[in-house]
Amino acid sequence: xxxxxxxxxxxxxxxxxxxxxxxxxxxxxxxxxxxxxxxxxxxxxxxxxxxxxxxxxxxxxxxxxxxxxxxxxxxxxxxxxxxxxxxxxxxxxxxxxxxxxxxxxxxxxxxxxxxxxxxxxxxxxxxxxxxxxxxxxxxxxxxxxxxxxxxxxxxxxxxxxxxxxxxxxxx
Numbered sequence: 001x002x003x004x005x006x007x008x009x010x011x012x013x014x015x016x017x018x019x020x021x022x023x024x025x026x027x028x029x030x031x032x033x034x035x036x037x038x039x040x041x042x043x044x045x046x047x048x049x050x051x052x053x054x055x056x057x058x059x060x061x062x063x064x065x066x067x068x069x070x071x072x073x074x075x076x077x078x079x080x081x082x083x084x085x086x087x088x089x090x091x092x093x094x095x096x097x098x099x100x101x102x103x104x105x106x107x108x109x110x111x112x113x114x115x116x117x118x119x120x121x122x123x124x125x126x127x128x129x130x131x132x133x134x135x136x137x138x139x140x141x142x143x144x145x146x147x148x149x150x151x152x153x154x155x156x157x158x159x160x161x162x163x164x165x166x167x168x169x170x171x
Contacts, residue, residue, distance in 0.1 A: 010054060010058060011065065014059070014062035015065040017052070017083050017085070018068070019066050020083075020085050022084055022088045022112075023088045023125070024081055024082065025081070025084075025092055025122055026079055027099070027108055028075070028077030028079065028105070029053070029077070029080045029104070029105055030104060032104045032105050036105075037080075039098075040105075043098070047086055048086025049083060049085060049094065050083050051081070052081050052082075053080040056072045059079060060073060068116075070111060077106070079108070086131075088112060089125060089126070089128050089130050089131070090130055092110065095122075095126070096122070096126035096127075107119050107123070110125070
């Protein structure tokens with residue numbers, strides 16, 4: 001049992017994490033083993049996210065202190081919240097994959113830009129490409145005209161070399 005001071009400190013830390021987070025995703029982990037939750041936390045940590053499990057009232061207080069109104073008390077099951085600090089997509093991706101692999105684990109809703117979003121919106125968010133994938137696509141798009149131009153120039157030079165080689169072999 002946590003003392004009042006410990007609970008206040010926990011709420012303060014959680015409030016700070018929520019304020020720093022770009023996305024928060026609520027889930028019901030009822031029936032999920034401790035080992036599976038540890039795996040989930042490890043995967044989330046790799047993406048710059050975290051997974052917090054505490055009493056519903058403390059989670060609700062932390063969100064209220066952050067200026068976000070979320071009705072945690074009426075969510076079913078045991079509630080955990082994933083907080084994505086690196087980007088808006090990675091935490092949702094990890095939770096969506098985890099929920100597909102573990103039938104007991106359910107995504108309930110999320111918070112994006114201080115607005116509550118539904119399960120469908122969290123799932124859609126998880127389908128978006130990550131920040132790194134978007135950067136790679138951007139670099140590829142920027143590089144495409146340059147590489148095309150280089151290929152055109154190389155083609156002319158290649159043609160010239162072929163003609164010169166043909167002339168050299170014929171003499």
